[in-house]
Amino acid sequence: MYSYKGLETKLKERGIGRSDLTKMLGISSRTIAKIAKGEKLSRTVMGKLAAFFACTPEDLVCERSNNPILQVLREEKRAKISGGLYHELQVLMTYNSNHIEGSRLTEDQTRLIFETNTLNVGDGVPVDDVLETVHHFRAIDYVIDCADETLSEEIIKKLHGILKHDTKDSTLEWFAVGDYKKRPNVVGGRETVKPKDVPQCMKNLLDDYNGKSEISVEDIIAFHAAFEMIHPFQDGNGRVGRLIALKECLRYNIVPFLIEDSKKAFYYRGLSEWDNEKGYLIDTCLDGQDTFRHLLKAFEIGQD
Numbered sequence: 001m002y003s004y005k006g007l008e009t010k011l012k013e014r015g016i017g018r019s020d021l022t023k024m025l026g027i028s029s030r031t032i033a034k035i036a037k038g039e040k041l042s043r044t045v046m047g048k049l050a051a052f053f054a055c056t057p058e059d060l061v062c063e064r065s066n067n068p069i070l071q072v073l074r075e076e077k078r079a080k081i082s083g084g085l086y087h088e089l090q091v092l093m094t095y096n097s098n099h100i101e102g103s104r105l106t107e108d109q110t111r112l113i114f115e116t117n118t119l120n121v122g123d124g125v126p127v128d129d130v131l132e133t134v135h136h137f138r139a140i141d142y143v144i145d146c147a148d149e150t151l152s153e154e155i156i157k158k159l160h161g162i163l164k165h166d167t168k169d170s171t172l173e174w175f176a177v178g179d180y181k182k183r184p185n186v187v188g189g190r191e192t193v194k195p196k197d198v199p200q201c202m203k204n205l206l207d208d209y210n211g212k213s214e215i216s217v218e219d220i221i222a223f224h225a226a227f228e229m230i231h232p233f234q235d236g237n238g239r240v241g242r243l244i245a246l247k248e249c250l251r252y253n254i255v256p257f258l259i260e261d262s263k264k265a266f267y268y269r270g271l272s273e274w275d276n277e278k279g280y281l282i283d284t285c286l287d288g289q290d291t292f293r294h295l296l297k298a299f300e301i302g303q304d
Contacts, residue, residue, distance in 0.1 A: 007060040099261040147250040192231035257288030
């Protein structure tokens with residue numbers, strides 16, 4: 001369900017009604033009915049409304065979710081609330097996910113960037129570490145915004161594009177930011193899927209996953225393992241994979257799992273041993289769920 005309270009406020013300020021929008025903006029009566037029923041509008045219509053009222057689409061509509069975690073994240077993100085669940089998720093997931101991949105920024109430095117948009121880093125910290133920290137904040141925002149949508153190649157590629165744009169990698173002609181890899185890569189000494197086979201493998205993975213009638217946390221973990229084995233991008237696969245897992249947990253009202261850098265060895269073991277022993281990765285991710293539950297408890301947010 002969608003709440004158009006912001007739109008109603010704008011209409012009242014202008015002294016016009018919903019029906020007036022049909023003539024003023026060429027919006028159909030069917031669309032007006034959708035507003036009244038709290039149904040989702042197309043991006044085109046939302047763009048017209050936002051332009052007319054000189055605001056952002058988020059100022060006009062708020063999506064209501066049956067998932068209390070997602071609802072809190074959306075409300076706090078929109079209101080720019082400091083010190084809440086959204087704030088801590090941004091800092092903790094960004095720090096841990098980037099640190100797993102070798103970022104030199106500390107948790108305190110990550111927090112400073114998020115909270116003040118300023119830097120206080122020592123010598124030797126690569127510019128890309130800072131860029132990818134800021135990009136990861138935006139990627140989490142995107143995950144929160146599109147959490148209810150069916151997982152697709154478009155969403156997955158978008159996440160990669162958000163993370164890697166403007167980095168040093170993006171200056172390499174063959175790197176393909178926001179698209180599948182063009183060169184073979186190896187992870188942990190293991191060959192991954194060849195570039196020419198990635199599109200079909202990703203299609204098969206998504207078709208199988210989206211074709212399930214019900215999704216459990218184990219299904220999301222299995223998708224994550226398969227995604228990392230395909231390793232569809234030249235770089236950034238781990239971070240994209242963990243963002244996908246966050247999105248899907250939010251989509252299916254499952255407590256997300258937050259993989260801490262201190263558990264990196266167990267996490268990597270779980271991925272490398274997935275074909276032989278699935279319990280390693282499942283246990284690590286369930287431990288990550290407990291980490292997230294501590295956050296929920298601190299903010300007194302209902303859990304599954």
